[in-house]
Amino acid sequence: MDFIELFRESFPSLLSGLTVTLKITALALVIATLLGLLFGLMSISNNKLLMFIARIYVDLIRGTPLIVQAFFIYFGLPTALDFKINAFSAGVAAVGINAGAYMVEIFRAGIMAVDKGQMEAARSLGLSYRKSMAKIILPQAVRKMIPAFINQFIISLKDTSILSVIGIRELTQSGEIIIASNYRAFETWGMIGIMYFVIIMLLSYTARSLERRLVI
Known part of the structure; x- marks a missing residue:
């Protein structure tokens, strides 16, 4: 089997795994935000x-490592609290909670980067702290944070590869299944690496473009 034939046979399974990877990442980033x-x-x-x-x-x-958090959510909590959770939901929760801790610092830094005079001016106009934050500070802060958001998306996208340990058939596990059937590890991992690389480069380019346009 040459590489072209291997690619043709493997691509549908890898594309399905990539779709799962992107879904987990997108849902996790909503939670993280x-x-x-x-x-x-x-x-x-x-x-x-x-x-x-x-x-x-x-x-x-x-x-704590993401893999420990994934095991804790998928195996630990259901055992302790006597409930069931599917692997996909556990994976989304694990990546979302993990990324959320980093998003805290992104939000904090973004808000602190807004000139303090903006809050003082808003309060002097009679706006409450909550309204000042929602209408004046956060819109300016988010503008500064967008490149960092995309960088976190990239990190979380790569982190989803860890979720194969709890049985989620994302891109990495799709590759492992293919390798188990054809023993073409070099070519298969090469294809997986290229797929990750293309997605991450597109996101990196988007981040750099937005940084040039939005960061002031």
Whole structure:
């Protein structure tokens, strides 16, 4: 079997795995964005308890490997709390919670990068802290954070390869299944690497383009 024939036979399975990878990444980034916004606002709060909770979340998640978090969500929690969760949902949760800890710092840095005078001006006009943050500060902060968001998307995309350990048939496990049937590891892993490379380069180019246009 030459490489062209191998590629033709393997591509549908690899494309299916890539689709699962992208779905997990996209859903996880939605979760991560919500967690990042919530804990990011808590981390800059004047309330010491909220700041402490945000710091615990960030330190705990960033201080443990994603593979341990995936095992904990897929095997540990269901055993302890007596419920069932499918591998896909566990994978989305694991990547989302993991990325959320990094998004906290992205949100915090983005908000802190906005001139303090913006908040003072908004408050002097009679806006509450919540409205000032929602209408004045966050729109400016998000503009600065978009390149970092895309960089986190790239990192999370690569992190999904770890989820093969809990049985999710994403791109990496699709490749492992193909190799088990044809023993063409070099060519198969080469195709997988190229698929990751193309997607990540497209995202990297988008990040650089947005950075030139949006970061001020």
